[in-house]
Amino acid sequence: PKTRFSDKGQPTDSFITNKMMQQIFPYHVVLDHRFIIIQAGTSLSKLIGSNNLVGRSAPDIFEIRRPVLGAWDWSTIRNFADQTFFFQSSVGRKKSQLKAHFIHLSTKPKRVLVTIAPDAKNTEQLTAMDLTMSDLPIHTFQREAIFLGEHMYSGIRSAHKLDKLSRKLVYEHNLSNSLLYSMLPREVATILRAGRAFEPRHHENVTLFFSDVVGFTDMCSELPPWDIIDMLNRLYTVMDFLAERFLLYKVETIGDAYMCCSGLPEENEMHAEDVANFAIAVRECVQLVKSPLTNEPIRVRMGIHSGSCMSGVVGSMTPHYCLFGDMVNTTSRHESTGMPGKIHCSSITFGKLTHFTKHPEHYNFTPRGLVDMKGKGQLFTYWLDSAGETNPHVDPSTLEGLRDEVQEMLDSKTWRKRQYFERRVSNSTLTTQAHTSLRDVESHDDQSAKPDDESQNLSQNEHAPPEQGLEMLKSISVSFRGLLDDDLSQHIQRIPPANPSRRESGSHSRSQSLSFTIEDYGASETTSLTPEGSNSSVADLDSSYHHLR
Secondary structure (H helix, E strand, O other), X not given: OOEEEOXXXXXXXXXXXXXXXXXHOOOOEEEOOOOEEEEEOOOHHHHHOOOOOOOOEHHHHEEEEEOOOOXXXXXXXXXXXXXXXXXXXXXXXXXXXXXXXXXXXXXXXOEEEEEEEEOOOOHHHHHHXXXXXXXXXXXXXXXXXXXXXXXXXXXXXXXXXXXXXXXXXXXXXXXXXXXXXXXXXXXXXXXXXXXXXXXXXXXXXXXXXXXXXXXXXXXXXXXXXXXXXXXXXXXXXXXXXXXXXXXXXXXXXEOOEEEEEEOOOOOOOOHHHHHHXXXXXXXXXXXXXXXXXXXXXXXXXXXEEEEEEEEEXXXXXXXXXXXXXXXXXXXXXXXXXXOOOOEEEEHHHHHHHHOOOOOHHHEEEEEEEEEEEOOOEEEEEEEEEEEOOOOOOOOHHHHHHHHHHHHHHHHHOOOOOOHHHHHHHHHHHHHHHHHHHHHHHHHHHHHHHOOOHHHHOOOOOOOOOOHHHHHHHHHHHHHHHHHOOOOOOEEEEEEOOOOHHHHHOOOOHHHOEEEEEEEEOOEXXXXXXXXXXXXXXXXXXXXXXXXXX
């Protein structure tokens, strides 16, 4: 460099070589009045992925994205000289994002310096351009800006992650609370969560509701368990919906028995009315649940009774909120001595609904008379027939709308049988048919071993082969088609006797083999069911069949 000094020792003119300028401004270009590049930094070619920039027109290489100019024009650029320009390279394999500043050097000849730098806000964007921090110009504050941006981005990312974890924690907390409060009353759960014991409490005015499904024992004996579970799930979904609607507390379910109450854990002056309204709504809405045995609406017996009881929590591993007292047994007796589709009401509840209420016309009763109840002797009871037309909660029009609402709720839920259940269906069907078929084969053999008088006239060595048993064993293969995939090839082949002369000599046809070949997902296994001799029992077939399963 050549520098001139004035008399006072201050420099007046400075000159810089091209080499030093390229080191200071590695991404710069110098333009003339026609926007022709007359000088370019050595690192610019690496940045935009294009060589030989000198002598080319700047508008052909760079596209000004901001500010929006429309075209390269010196007068327009002069108006925005104090702003940062954002370029995008339009040549080369890279579409690099750049930012630039215009610096006026001279007028005659016109020379303008354009300092260019990568438009990177963090190290990730810098790495995408195949650059490092050392590639950034040293005369700018871009390195410090990226460092600051990384620090702020890290802080924001940590705050966002913490906020996400906090929201997830709140969600899980609410979910656990919801599950806990569905098993225990809120007050009881709070006490137990604090590590304290819940003291038993006495409740003076409580009305209980008991119900069970008519014919449930027959269903359990004739239907697979998953059908029973599906039916109970639908039934209890309906009853839970109605219990929530009439502000009842669900105590528990045992099999087909449903127990709920009003008057605890919080006191309720309208406990008898709420339970009576609930019972009437249940009788109407359970008709939407079909019996898997008859495909008809299920029928339930219901009993309601009012009185006092104790509540407490039993157990430490799985705490259970239970009710104790004579009224619990009495309510259960009313339910068990009731009739399908009717609400069996005690005389105490009848008195609360007719004599100790402001609206006795809300319910219609029919006296049943004295009923023998186990452990109680004879008690006078009533049938709760229906609600009066003035009852705003369960009058006929309200019941119709409530039934439509329950139907809509059931339709909105997805009832799916799990794949496990579907496989169990096929497996259960297979086992039943297999044992039935094997028993039939044994019966056929017993009949063959004891010929009647008419068959004595035939040759004792001529017996028909067990074609019936073969057909029944073929039916087992049909059941396999439900247990395995539909596209599995299955073959049942009857293998001829190994020694035909034995058949000619009159040997029993049961000496032949029945061979099953099951191809399961590319693996093949062959099992022969071969009763040896005329004294072979069905146990041989049974053991071979279980090996085949």
